[in-house]
Amino acid sequence: MMARLLPHPALSVVLLLLWLLLNNTLNPGHILLGGALGVIIPACMRNFVMPVPKVKQRIGLMRFTVRVLVDIVMANFHVAKLVLGPTRRLSPAFVEIPVSITDDFVLTVLTSVVSLTPGTVSADVSDDRRRILVHTLDAPDPDALVAEIKTRYEAPLLEIFECSTT
Amino acid sequence: MLDYVIPICLALLGGAAILNVARLIMGPSVPDRVLALDTFYINALAVIILFGIWLKTDLFFEAALLIAVMGFVGTIAAAKHLLSGDIID
Amino acid sequence: MPIWIEVAVSLFLLFGSLFALVGAIGLFRLPDFFTRLHGPTKATTLGVGAIVLGSMIFFSSRGDGLSLHELLIMVFLFITAPVSAHMLAKAAMQQRLPRVDRTRGEPWE
Numbered sequence: 001m002m003a004r005l006l007p008h009p010a011l012s013v014v015l016l017l018l019w020l021l022l023n024n025t026l027n028p029g030h031i032l033l034g035g036a037l038g039v040i041i042p043a044c045m046r047n048f049v050m051p052v053p054k055v056k057q058r059i060g061l062m063r064f065t066v067r068v069l070v071d072i073v074m075a076n077f078h079v080a081k082l083v084l085g086p087t088r089r090l091s092p093a094f095v096e097i098p099v100s101i102t103d104d105f106v107l108t109v110l111t112s113v114v115s116l117t118p119g120t121v122s123a124d125v126s127d128d129r130r131r132i133l134v135h136t137l138d139a140p141d142p143d144a145l146v147a148e149i150k151t152r153y154e155a156p157l158l159e160i161f162e163c164s165t166t
Numbered sequence: 167m168l169d170y171v172i173p174i175c176l177a178l179l180g181g182a183a184i185l186n187v188a189r190l191i192m193g194p195s196v197p198d199r200v201l202a203l204d205t206f207y208i209n210a211l212a213v214i215i216l217f218g219i220w221l222k223t224d225l226f227f228e229a230a231l232l233i234a235v236m237g238f239v240g241t242i243a244a245a246k247h248l249l250s251g252d253i254i255d
Numbered sequence: 256m257p258i259w260i261e262v263a264v265s266l267f268l269l270f271g272s273l274f275a276l277v278g279a280i281g282l283f284r285l286p287d288f289f290t291r292l293h294g295p296t297k298a299t300t301l302g303v304g305a306i307v308l309g310s311m312i313f314f315s316s317r318g319d320g321l322s323l324h325e326l327l328i329m330v331f332l333f334i335t336a337p338v339s340a341h342m343l344a345k346a347a348m349q350q351r352l353p354r355v356d357r358t359r360g361e362p363w364e
Contacts, residue, residue: 024224024324076274076301083281083294092290094360115337116300121292122337123344135344137293142359167258168313171265175306178272182279182299189282189291197347198288204339205282205295208332212275212303215310215325216268224314227324234328238335245342249349 007046012038052105053161060160068153071117079119082138093139094123096131097146099154106161107132113153120145172220179216182209200244207237260316267309274302288352289344296340304329 006012012035019034020026042049055061082090101107111122111132124133139145186209190202211233218226246252281294307329314322 018327021324021327024322072297072301076297079281079293079297080274080277083277083285083298087284087286087290090285090290090355092287092355092358094358096360111341112334112337115296115340116333119293121289121296121340121344123289123341123348135289135292137290139359167261167265171268175268175272178276182272182276185276185279185283195288195347195350195352197343197350197352198291200346201288201291201295201343202282204343205279205299208295208299208303209275209279211328212271212306215303215306215328216272219264219268219310219313222317224322227328231328231331234331234335238331238339241339242342245339245346248346249342 006039006042008042008049010052011042011049015041050105053103055160056162057160060156064156064160067156068113068117075117075119079137082119090138091140093136093142095120095134095136095139095142095145097134097149098131099129101154101158102129103161104129106157110153110157114149117153120149168219172216175216176213179209179213183213196248197245200241200248203244204237204241207233207240211237256316260312264309264313267305267312271302271305271307271309274298274305276302278302287354287358288347289354289358292340292344292347296336300332300336303332307332 015038016031016034019037020030023030099107099110101110107125107129111125114120114122114132114134119137119139120134122132123135126132134145134149136142136145183206186202186206190199190206193199211230214226214230214233218224218230275298278294278297278299281298282291285291285294307325311322311325314325
């Protein structure tokens with residue numbers, strides 16, 4: 001019964017929060033309305049929602065989020081220095097990174113994090129989801145970059161989410 | 167203090183907008199121009215938020231949110247059009 | 256409004272505007288499309304994020320209770336910036352845009 005009514009409980013909570021934020025209120029009427037939307041919308045689109053793997057370590061997820069936020073700020077100072085400095089000294093590169101994440105959602109998170117953090121933009125994902133192509137603004141040593149992304153972002157994501165590895 | 171800071175910020179964002187428009191005109195390729203427009207709408211959003219703080223009104227929030235949503239959809243549509251010559255596939 | 260809140264808001268706004276300007280400078284002066292992509296996706300997103308944060312603090316301190324709805328803009332920007340950068344990079348690779356000679360590695364077709 002519960003599973004039929006709320007096929008995606010997390011999505012319902014997110015919709016309720018979104019509604020309250022959009023109206024910028026904690027009015028009981030709006031909580032009721034947001035709750036109703038949180039029930040109706042997931043019920044209407046139950047077959048279209050992308051399956052999201054279960055979170056195994058909540059603390060790990062929080063620690064990962066904080067680390068990514070700090071890295072975003074740090075990466076921005078780095079990029080600002082590169083942008084304002086002499087452009088002739090930059091050594092841009094396309095780097096291929098082999099990944100062992102197979103789940104679509106987790107792969108999306110990884111590519112987004114890579115785009116937002118240290119001087120890299122993810123440019124393509126291979127058709128078999130085994131490699132991602134990354135463009136870096138300044139990479140004197142591509143192998144070190146691959147190792148850093150794998151240990152710093154990919155390994156924690158694999159631990160946090162319950163997903164099969166290849 | 168805010169009365170002095172906000173004009174400075176608006177001037178900085180205006181400089182950013184001029185650079186964006188310069189890139190929009192210079193090109194040289196279509197993706198460059200799409201990227202310039204993408205940056206331009208994000209800058210416009212920042213200007214609107216600053217203007218809201220200056221006038222001490224909350225009313226510009228919806229405009230800023232709509233610009234964010236519509237700009238993203240526009241960029242993705244343009245990129246998809248460049249990729250496949252078709253927006254819906 | 257207490258002075259320290261005003262100082263915090265001013266700092267956030269200045270920081271954000273400076274980073275938005277850095278992003279635009281990157282867009283303007285870097286040599287090829289793929290390097291230009293870096294400025295807007297990172298610097299501009301963080302800059303506008305900081306401005307939105309300043310606005311959030313400002314409207315929360317006016318006594319009408321918390322004003323958190325600016326958070327929506329920030330979350331939306333941080334989710335969408337990598338997606339549009341990814342799509343534009345794919346389009347640019349398909350069009351085989353010129354890249355700087357010293358770029359190492361090859362883009363995929």
